[in-house]
Amino acid sequence: MKKKSNRVILNRIKKGKFCCPVCGDYRMRIYDHQVGYPEIWVDWNCKNCGQWVGGADNSLPVHITESMRDVRSMKDIRRMLEILV
Numbered sequence: 001m002k003k004k005s006n007r008v009i010l011n012r013i014k015k016g017k018f019c020c021p022v023c024g025d026y027r028m029r030i031y032d033h034q035v036g037y038p039e040i041w042v043d044w045n046c047k048n049c050g051q052w053v054g055g056a057d058n059s060l061p062v063h064i065t066e067s068m069r070d071v072r073s074m075k076d077i078r079r080m081l082e083i084l085v
């Protein structure tokens with residue numbers, strides 16, 4: 001698995017880019033649970049490492065990094081990931 005440096009990941013998140021908080025990859029695999037209209041249940045996972053990076057559960061899709069804009073270090077990111085999992 002290819003991984004960007006912590007500094008690159010941190011910078012991307014701070015700039016509001018939707019990258020994977022674990023490896024820094026921009027690519028996402030979108031999984032539609034096909035629950036049927038009008039229900040919406042979509043999961044986004046990192047295409048590189050498989051980390052869950054967001055989705056929608058009868059709401060507007062939200063990317064995981066949107067709640068990480070204020071982090072200062074990779075430690076903060078890891079802590080937030082632990083809460084989310």
Ligand SMILES: [Zn+2]
Nearest residue numbers: 020023046049
């Ligand atoms: Zn990843």
